[in-house]
Amino acid sequence: MIKWLVAITLIHVATYTSTSAAEQSHSELGGIAAAALEEQARSRGLQSIHVEVFPLDQRVSLPECVEPVRVLKDRNQSVLGRVTIGMRCETPEPWTIYLRGRVTSFASIPVLTLPINRSEPIGEGDVVFQEMEIDTDLRGVVLDTRQIIGKIAVRNLIANEPLRQSDLKAPQLISRGQSVNITSRAGGLIVTMKGKALANARAGDRLWVQNQSSNKRVEGEVTPEGEVLIR
Structure with missing residues (x-):
């Protein structure tokens, strides 16, 4: 969806004073800018894109480009929100112009x-x-x-x-001093033993536990089920 508003940033336009030569269509430039901005947004995986291009001031006069207008792409620019897009023409007279717009997406x-x-x-x-x-x-x-x-x-x-x-x-799954199951997996062998948690922990945390049989301290990852996995 493309909607037109008002504003422009003009960086450089070659001197152009002829009143008889054909002028570059403002609406065509806006259409080129809108299509390029939508394409950039889609290239980032966005859908249901809404593009607003701020059209040129009517006082701006540019010689009609006899070759396709080249879009200047800025890879560092965000594809959403307030954006700026440049366009360049070489023939018959070189000019570069930057239009501003706004791009949104529905998700x-x-x-x-x-x-x-x-x-x-x-x-x-x-x-x-x-x-x-x-x-x-x-x-x-x-x-x-x-x-x-x-x-x-x-x-x-x-x-x-x-x-x-x-x-x-994540919610706290294990409290300090709590008895926990320790599971060790190595080379296809799985060993389960009892241990004591030495700190509070949530799923995904690294936790030190004390093996209740050997009294050795080992570190493992807390699973969503509240066990401690040693790899």
Whole structure:
């Protein structure tokens, strides 16, 4: 979807004073810019893209390009939000112009149905998918409900807003001094023994435990089931 608004950044335009020669179509430039911005967004895996290109000031006059206008791509620029795109013509007279625009995408994102206070767990009924317009990078945003349900709120969370990894933490599975199962896997051999946790831990944490048979201390990874796995 393409919508037109108003603004332009003009870097360099060659002197052009002829009133009889053909002029470059503003709408054509806007269409080229919009298509290029949409293509860049799709190349990042985005869907349902909405592009707004801010058209040229009507006082700007450019000689018509007799060859395809070349789009100047900036690989370091974000494909969402406020963007700038450059276009270059060489013939009959060289000119370079930069248009500005805004690119958004619609995505189905899991959000909370109600506010969750800090340190409270998030249940299955607390999460729904909501179609949202986004204009920023989704890195860090949680898109899978399995990474939300059962987690603990790190801070007070509001409803209907995307959740980030930093908003959530795994619940504590093991307490210091608790008896735990230690599983050792090596060369196809699996050995299970009892141990004592030497600290509190969550799933995925590295935890030191004391083997109750040998009194030796070993370190392993806490599984979602609350066991300690030694590889």
